[in-house]
Amino acid sequence: ARAIETPIAERKPAPARPRTAAPKAASLPAAKPAPAKLAGGEPQVTKTSVNEAEAQWRRAVAFLNQGRVSEAQAHLGLALKADPAHAPARQAYVALLLEHGRVEQAREMLQQGVAASPSHAPFALALARIHVEEREYAAALQVMDNAGPAAQSAEFQGLRAVVLQRMGRHADAVNAYQQALRGGPQHASTWM
Numbered sequence: 001a002r003a004i005e006t007p008i009a010e011r012k013p014a015p016a017r018p019r020t021a022a023p024k025a026a027s028l029p030a031a032k033p034a035p036a037k038l039a040g041g042e043p044q045v046t047k048t049s050v051n052e053a054e055a056q057w058r059r060a061v062a063f064l065n066q067g068r069v070s071e072a073q074a075h076l077g078l079a080l081k082a083d084p085a086h087a088p089a090r091q092a093y094v095a096l097l098l099e100h101g102r103v104e105q106a107r108e109m110l111q112q113g114v115a116a117s118p119s120h121a122p123f124a125l126a127l128a129r130i131h132v133e134e135r136e137y138a139a140a141l142q143v144m145d146n147a148g149p150a151a152q153s154a155e156f157q158g159l160r161a162v163v164l165q166r167m168g169r170h171a172d173a174v175n176a177y178q179q180a181l182r183g184g185p186q187h188a189s190t191w192m
Helices: 047-065 069-082 087-099 103-116 121-133 137-145 148-152 154-166 170-183
Strands: none
Touching (some): 047 069, 047 087, 069 087, 087 103, 087 121, 103 121, 121 137, 121 148, 121 154, 137 154, 148 154, 154 170
16 A cells, blocks of 8 residues: 555566675765755756756666666665656655655655645655555545645545545545546445
């Protein structure tokens, strides 16, 4: 339930090769200077920072495809430092964190992603699911309420119905279940 799809098309295991000492963090490419700050304290995203984020993202994908997860995480972090709105980098980073059971770090990354783009459906849905698993139903509902048009999808409405039911709001849950059934694939759990 905490899964978030990774935007990487395929992740093949790396071919067997002799192991050498893991590179030190210092041997990774140096990060570009942080983007200039705007008056409000927000980083200014420039074409250069967007290009840097994309380059770091591509390096991370290459490392992931080789099975070199720690190096991939380092480059995903650099991509997000260059451009915090780089959705594929954030999505891959969250997927890695969840795969390794680092739920609190994944939650923080998702909260940052949702703050930057509340209607980004994968981030909002994954964050709402984490809240549901932690029995934080009001927080899950708030995330879904702020998701905008994405919240009308069958998947969102199905989760919303579960949350409303667990909060004792049965009439609202019935409406959400009906909307989920009208809006997409017919999941057996929604019918039940």
